[in-house]
Amino acid sequence: MTRTVYLNGDYIPETEAKVSIFDRGFVMGDAIYEVTAVLDGKLIDFPGHMARLKRSLGEFSIRNPLDDDAYLAAHRKLLELNGITDGMVYLQISRGNGGDRDFVFPPEDTPPTVVMFTWNKPGMADNPLTQTGIRVITLPDIRWKRRDIKSVMLAYPSMAKMQAKAAGRDDAWLVEDGFVTEGTSNNAYIVANGTIVTRALSHDILHGITRAAVLRFADEAQMKVEERNFTVAEAQAADEAFITSSSMFVMPVVQIDDAEIGTGKPGPVAARLREIYLEESRKSAI
Known part of the structure; x- marks a missing residue:
């Protein structure tokens, strides 16, 4: 049609x-x-x-x-x-x-x-990838300095996504000055010692709409959140990792480069946040 x-x-x-x-x-x-x-x-x-x-x-x-x-x-x-x-x-x-x-x-x-x-x-709410998680590679973040503006200048994120696909992975996390900024089309998070960690808002990352909702729901669920930079090594040593976006909602990340995250399987924090996000978002949908 x-x-x-x-x-x-x-x-x-x-x-x-x-x-x-x-x-x-x-x-x-x-x-x-x-x-x-x-x-x-x-x-x-x-x-x-x-x-x-x-x-x-x-x-x-x-x-x-x-x-x-x-x-x-x-x-x-x-x-x-x-x-x-x-x-x-x-x-x-x-x-x-x-x-x-x-x-x-x-x-x-x-x-x-x-x-x-x-x-x-x-x-789309029942994406089978939630059961397996996704695997990402890390690449240098060479985008322009106003990533907070949602413009159509997406050549490099698209190239990074294709480089990940060529490597047999699902996506790429972009890295600047040793710290993870975000994914090619999503915000990036880790979970370490019970704390959800994600980069603070600035010109360096997109101000994700799903990000804002997920962090609000995490706070309401009395989950601990820290908005700060984290390194690739810290992410690889984390208990969990995940991304958020309008199309993926909350999606677990189980491998970063060659390192498995936690048990190598989707973790409970990402699963619970996805559950809460879908439930609450459906309530407020228009």
Whole structure:
């Protein structure tokens, strides 16, 4: 079945969706995006995604073309038109078509380009990888210094993911100055002596929406959390490791490079956090 997508206010078949070759999202990577999970036909953490979207647009000085109600209505319409029960909604906003390729921003009244589309992921809450965990390699983090902005400049994370796949692993953790920053598309955590450890928010990492929810739920469950840097060696010696993201929720990591983590199997802290996250997120989904 051909998907229906959203393009600048219109709902059209994906085969008919066209954006100018001069759009700055295409020629400059000058665009912001968000990806929202869908469970049971409802949007997970939608207000958080909207808050981060507005922050990222502000950091890029891109005009926000719609209000939250309009974004919500469009997301819900796409879910309805495409029959999505479990899946994802992708939203991208670029600075628009400047009429030519130029490093100078186009006039402020240039309409931003707004694109949304869905993809279907039946049973995503029951991902079988939760039973085995994932394995990661470590790679140098050579991205730009504003990783807190959710921009479409994803060439290096994609290359790192492919390097992990070539090594027979599931993902890569990126390392800067000896410390883990994050995964290619997720936030990174370890569990050591009963304490959940993850890097503090800064320009160095994406301010994950799932991260914020998981840490809030961990606090409510009276789990101990430390937001600080940790080394690869510390991670390899940890009792558990895991990642969080909008598509993976909470996913255990059982191997980092050649070192098995803990018992080499998913641990109880990650399992409990995933359980709590899914339960509470479903309650607040819209």
